Amino acid sequence: MSTQVAPLTDLKQIANRIRIDIVKMIGAAGSGHPGGSLSAVELLVALYFRVLRHDRNRPAWPDRDRFVLSKGHGVPVLYATLAEAGYLDPVLLPTLRKLGSPLQGHPDKRMLPVLEASTGSLGQGISIGIGMALAARLDKRDWHTFVMVGDGEIQEGQIWEAAMYAGFHRLSNLTVIVDYNQQQLDGFLVDILDPAPVGGKFRSFNWNVIEIDGHDLEQCIDALQQARAGLTSRPTAVIAKTIKGKGVSFMENNPEWHGVAPKKEQVEAALKELEANAR
Amino acid sequence: MKTTSSNFGLKMGVATREAYGQALVELGRANPNVVALDADLAKSTYSAKFGKEFPDRFFTVGIAEANMVGMAGGLALNGKIPFASSFAVFLLDKGYDQLRMSVAYPRVNAKFVGSHGGISIGEDGPSQMAVEDLALACGLAGFVVLIPSDEFCARALVHRMAEWSGPCYMRTGRPKTPIIYTADDQFEIGKAKQHGDGRDVAIIACGLEVSYALQAQAQLEAEGVSARVLDMHTIKPLDDEAVAGAARECGAIVTAEEHLLDGGLGAQVAKSVAASHPVPMEFVGIQNTYAESGTPDQLMEKYGLTAPYIVAAVMRVLKRK
Numbered sequence: 001m002s003t004q005v006a007p008l009t010d011l012k013q014i015a016n017r018i019r020i021d022i023v024k025m026i027g028a029a030g031s032g033h034p035g036g037s038l039s040a041v042e043l044l045v046a047l048y049f050r051v052l053r054h055d056r057n058r059p060a061w062p063d064r065d066r067f068v069l070s071k072g073h074g075v076p077v078l079y080a081t082l083a084e085a086g087y088l089d090p091v092l093l094p095t096l097r098k099l100g101s102p103l104q105g106h107p108d109k110r111m112l113p114v115l116e117a118s119t120g121s122l123g124q125g126i127s128i129g130i131g132m133a134l135a136a137r138l139d140k141r142d143w144h145t146f147v148m149v150g151d152g153e154i155q156e157g158q159i160w161e162a163a164m165y166a167g168f169h170r171l172s173n174l175t176v177i178v179d180y181n182q183q184q185l186d187g188f189l190v191d192i193l194d195p196a197p198v199g200g201k202f203r204s205f206n207w208n209v210i211e212i213d214g215h216d217l218e219q220c221i222d223a224l225q226q227a228r229a230g231l232t233s234r235p236t237a238v239i240a241k242t243i244k245g246k247g248v249s250f251m252e253n254n255p256e257w258h259g260v261a262p263k264k265e266q267v268e269a270a271l272k273e274l275e276a277n278a279r
Numbered sequence: 280m281k282t283t284s285s286n287f288g289l290k291m292g293v294a295t296r297e298a299y300g301q302a303l304v305e306l307g308r309a310n311p312n313v314v315a316l317d318a319d320l321a322k323s324t325y326s327a328k329f330g331k332e333f334p335d336r337f338f339t340v341g342i343a344e345a346n347m348v349g350m351a352g353g354l355a356l357n358g359k360i361p362f363a364s365s366f367a368v369f370l371l372d373k374g375y376d377q378l379r380m381s382v383a384y385p386r387v388n389a390k391f392v393g394s395h396g397g398i399s400i401g402e403d404g405p406s407q408m409a410v411e412d413l414a415l416a417c418g419l420a421g422f423v424v425l426i427p428s429d430e431f432c433a434r435a436l437v438h439r440m441a442e443w444s445g446p447c448y449m450r451t452g453r454p455k456t457p458i459i460y461t462a463d464d465q466f467e468i469g470k471a472k473q474h475g476d477g478r479d480v481a482i483i484a485c486g487l488e489v490s491y492a493l494q495a496q497a498q499l500e501a502e503g504v505s506a507r508v509l510d511m512h513t514i515k516p517l518d519d520e521a522v523a524g525a526a527r528e529c530g531a532i533v534t535a536e537e538h539l540l541d542g543g544l545g546a547q548v549a550k551s552v553a554a555s556h557p558v559p560m561e562f563v564g565i566q567n568t569y570a571e572s573g574t575p576d577q578l579m580e581k582y583g584l585t586a587p588y589i590v591a592a593v594m595r596v597l598k599r600k
Contacts, residue, residue: 066357109356109385117356121380127346128381131353131361134338138314138359158377161346 006049011217014084015045016277019247021080021093023274027267029097032105035257036150037077039181039214039242044081046220047146051228056086059114063143065228066116066132070125071150071179072106073259078115079103087114123156125149126176130166133174133235144228148177152184154195160205167206172230176202176237179214181244183255202237214240247274289457289490296394296451298430300325302437303362307333313441316351316363318344324364324394324451348374348391352381355389360441367393367409367450375415382446383419390440396426396450397537398570398578399487405569409450414542416448417515423468424515425449428489429459432512435466443468450486452537454575457490459510469513471521477505480593481525481532485511485544488535488563488584495589506593517547523555531596535563535589537579559599561592 006014018041026032048054052065069078076096082088095101102112106120117128129147136143149159166174178198182189189195199209210226212219220240227236244258245251248270251262262270306313307329314336321327321339330337340347344365351361364370370393371378382389396409416424423443427433433451440447466472471483474493477500484492492508499506507529509521525532532552534545545562552558563584570578579585 117353118380118385121376123345124349124352124377124381127349127377128353128356130346131350131355131359132357133353134314134350135354135357135359138336158343158345158349161341161343162349165340165343165346165350 008217011045011049013279014049015041015217016274018045018077018080018084020271020274021083022076023248023262023267023270025076025080025093025096026261027264028094029261031097031261032076033073033259034251034262035183035244035255036071036074036179036181038246038248038251039244040074040077040148040179041246042215042217042220043148043177043179043240044077046217046224048081048085050221051224052146053143059087063141065143066129066145068117068119068125068129068132068145068147069107070119070147071122071153072119074150074179075107078107082114122150122153123158126159126162126166129174129176130162130171133171136173144173144175144230146175146177148179151178151180151182151189151195151198154178154198155193163202163205163207166235170233171235172233174235175224175227176235178237178239179242180239181242183244183258185255185258187255199237199239202239206234208232208234208236209239210236211239212241214242215246249273289459289493291455292430292458294452294455295427295430295433296323296325296453298433299392299394299437299449299451300328302434303329304332306437306441307336310360310441312358313360313362314338314354316340316347316361318342318347318365318369320365320394323366324392326362326364344369344373345377348377349381351389352377352385352387355387356385360388360390362390362392364392364394366395366407367412368395368407371409371412371415378419383421386421386445388444389446391448392451393448394451395453397452397487398565398582399537399575400453401575401578402572404572408570410539410565410569411542412450413514413536413538413544417542417547419446421445422515423447423513425468425513426486427451427512428486428510429456431458431460431462431464432466432510435464436512439466439468452487456487459489459493466512469516469518471518472510472512473521474508474510475506477507478529479505479531480596481507481509481529482535482589482593483509483511483522483525483532483544483548484535485514487537491584491586492535492589494586495593498586498590499593504593504597511544511548514544514547517551519551519555522548522551526552526556526558530558531600532558532560533563533589533592533596534560535584537584538564540564540566559596561596563589563592
């Protein structure tokens with residue numbers, strides 16, 4: 001748990017390095033999903049450096065907290081975070097999406113066992129997380145399961161089957177994080193199928209709801225720690241308002257960057273912006 | 280199935296779904312990591328038997344198959360051996376994306392049992408009848424696909440599934456099923472059971488069709504045709520060796536299944552025969568349609584799945600030898 005002691009200023013630097021890695025990885029791959037990777041950076045940093053109980057020297061520790069990235073297309077942020085947290089050799093990052101690489105285009109547990117689940121077909125992560133939370137409950141263990149979903153993803157019906165189950169059965173050892181960046185592949189949620197009020201929906205399914213700014217590290221840490229404590233005897237939904245493409249000015253709030261890789265000049269422009277933030 | 284027992288003298292046993300419920304309880308007693316899930320059909324799939332004895336390890340999820348399959352994936356990723364059941368048509372058709380993404384692709388150790396397979400469910404009609412489940416299950420890479428022919432076969436295969444490391448699907452049936460085996464018969468995943476060593480034709484059948492095939496075998500014997508019957512309780516991985524042996528030694532094959540002819544037993548056997556020892560084949564199964572309400576016996580007759588249809592298919596294939 002040596003990774004959890006960094007002060008906040010360091011966490012901001014870690015977040016910036018992760019953004020740099022995301023841009024480099026997707027640029028090198030020539031395809032991928034930068035928008036929804038960049039929006040989730042602070043949430044992942046908060047989890048891996050302050051909230052999750054884990055130990056990089058024991059990746060299969062039975063009592064580790066579980067994290068499932070249900071929005072599997074955002075996996076570059078997870079790979080970059082795992083590299084920062086010491087679970088992944090950073091030299092692997094440029095192999096993203098290349099033949100034989102453990103860094104598959106969407107999370108593949110067969111290729112990278114440190115992942116808790118394989119995902120990529122949207123809507124399934126909360127159900128998988130419920131299975132995990134029930135396993136912990138059956139074994140009387142106190143590890144916690146976190147699942148991150150996209151806001152477009154919650155248009156899937158299975159999300160609400162799962163939300164109904166977890167709320168009804170009071171799975172307080174389960175937390176869902178909604179990366180609420182308000183965009184999906186085809187455009188803005190409000191123009192396609194707006195799930196608002198997201199918090200209201202989870203509340204009505206008997207969840208504890210915390211709404212935060214998903215780029216404010218302190219808010220992320222507080223909310224996720226509160227959720228992990230499981231004090232409410234309910235599952236918690238952390239609704240994190242984020243900006244798709246956060247940190248790269250020309251990508252921010254532009255749905256065009258959902259699933260398109262930056263070209264060489266765009267990578268350079270993005271890195272110039274991000275590297276200016278580095279200490 | 281009145282027809283089968285009265286015409287052929289096989290003693291009637293319990294439904295394979297009931298045998299599943301009993302075997303699941305046995306597993307629960309032997310292994311605390313065995314858990315069960317059901318989507319509001321526990322009384323019909325007989326998983327309720329498990330729930331009664333092990334309420335803490337039984338998750339009834341409501342009418343939400345997709346969520347159930349995903350939950351099974353999450354449980355299996357954390358050391359549990361989940362058995363999830365529902366009607367075959369709902370489990371496979373509604374849970375298919377989840378079976379693929381949350382189970383087959385990560386290759387987790389989860390088991391799925393679909394009851395009410397085929398049209399022999401009778402009066403409830405085609406919305407409840409799985410006629411495509413075997414094809415769908417075969418489309419999941421790495422899955423074992425099973426269809427027991429009687430209660431003893433079902434019980435044994437449930438135990439083999441629990442011992443198998445990896446995802447499995449088993450179809451069970453609604454009606455009481457003629458007894459073919461005894462409690463002492465051994466079953467192995469991927470190994471067909473052969474009945475007789477006739478050399479004129481091989482009838483390769485699965486599920487309820489095995490009892491009709493045995494009935495056809497007896498009728499053919501009376502007409503001077505020596506047939507062997509292979510109970511192909513494992514559709515995948517198919518017993519290619521037994522299929523090739525049947526093709527070589529008999530020179531003609533008839534398959535019989537309570538399933539659409541697209542992508543089921545016949546299709547799997549044809550693939551195997553074509554690759555090993557091509558011989559003429561005929562196929563007994565459901566012909567590109569959905570059935571209707573009726574008694575099981577009426578439906579099996581109307582949709583061409585009873586012994587006389589198997590005999591007729593044998594006569595056709597013998598002419599092509």
